[in-house]
Amino acid sequence: MNKTEYLKKLTDELGHMPYGDVKDIIQSIEEHFEEGISEGRSEEEIAESLGDPKELAMEFKDGAKFKQIIKKRKMSDNFKGPDGRGRIFVIVFNAFVGIEMWLLFLAAIIAAFMFLAGDCAIIGLIVAGLVAGTLMEYIIPFIFLVLTLICVAVFLIVLLILGIKYYAKGLKSYIRWNKNVWNYGLGED
Amino acid sequence: MEKKDIKLLITGAVALFLACFMAIITIGLFAIKLGGKAMEYDWKGAFSNVTGQVQSLGD
Numbered sequence: 001m002n003k004t005e006y007l008k009k010l011t012d013e014l015g016h017m018p019y020g021d022v023k024d025i026i027q028s029i030e031e032h033f034e035e036g037i038s039e040g041r042s043e044e045e046i047a048e049s050l051g052d053p054k055e056l057a058m059e060f061k062d063g064a065k066f067k068q069i070i071k072k073r074k075m076s077d078n079f080k081g082p083d084g085r086g087r088i089f090v091i092v093f094n095a096f097v098g099i100e101m102w103l104l105f106l107a108a109i110i111a112a113f114m115f116l117a118g119d120c121a122i123i124g125l126i127v128a129g130l131v132a133g134t135l136m137e138y139i140i141p142f143i144f145l146v147l148t149l150i151c152v153a154v155f156l157i158v159l160l161i162l163g164i165k166y167y168a169k170g171l172k173s174y175i176r177w178n179k180n181v182w183n184y185g186l187g188e189d
Numbered sequence: 190m191e192k193k194d195i196k197l198l199i200t201g202a203v204a205l206f207l208a209c210f211m212a213i214i215t216i217g218l219f220a221i222k223l224g225g226k227a228m229e230y231d232w233k234g235a236f237s238n239v240t241g242q243v244q245s246l247g248d
Binding site for chain 2 (some may be wrong): 086138140141144145147148152154155158159161162165
């Protein structure tokens with residue numbers, strides 16, 4: 001497959017991406033072809049080294065940058081089997097730091113959730129007391145207390161939404177990083 | 190961080206600020222109310238009762 005054919009196939013595969021992104025991708029691949037040709041490689045060789053246009057397009061759709069893809073390709077080309085040190089690192093790091101850290105974050109999220117439940121229960125009790133008339137003597141301070149607790153509840157809800165979202169995101173990236181170190185090692189000699 | 194998250198974060202920060210502000214007012218209001226009660230309370234009578242009880246125990 002020559003450069004024109006490769007770029008055409010890639011453009012077809014990138015079809016649903018925004019025009020600006022497709023333009024940038026095509027430009028970076030054209031530059032890659034030009035660099036390769038100046039080094040004396042043929043268009044076919046370069047196209048082959050880039051791999052299947054469909055797979056390349058998938059990587060771009062996943063949000064990867066061209067430099068990252070090339071780096072990954074080089075890593076897998078030079079890959080000589082799993083790195084034992086990387087696997088030991090993953091086991092030791094997770095045993096003493098990783099798992100504890102994620103459990104601690106999870107405990108913080110559960111604690112925030114329990115605080116929220118307690119907060120709502122107290123609001124309910126005070127409102128019930130005010131409605132029943134048992135707290136009428138202290139009505140103004142208790143109204144302010146309810147308002148304070150409502151603000152605390154809003155803060156805790158925001159904390160929980162953001163906490164759960166970024167916990168999930170962070171955990172996903174952490175697992176991906178672990179997989180990478182497990183399969184390819186730490187990447188340094 | 191997405192724009193939506195930043196909005197949420199600002200909401201949380203405002204809620205926390207308001208909670209602190211309201212908490213100070215609430216503590217102040219409770220202090221005024223309970224202080225007033227304490228002023229009205231018959232401390233002398235209460236203590237004289239206790240003194241009487243202690244004395245009767247001694248006898």
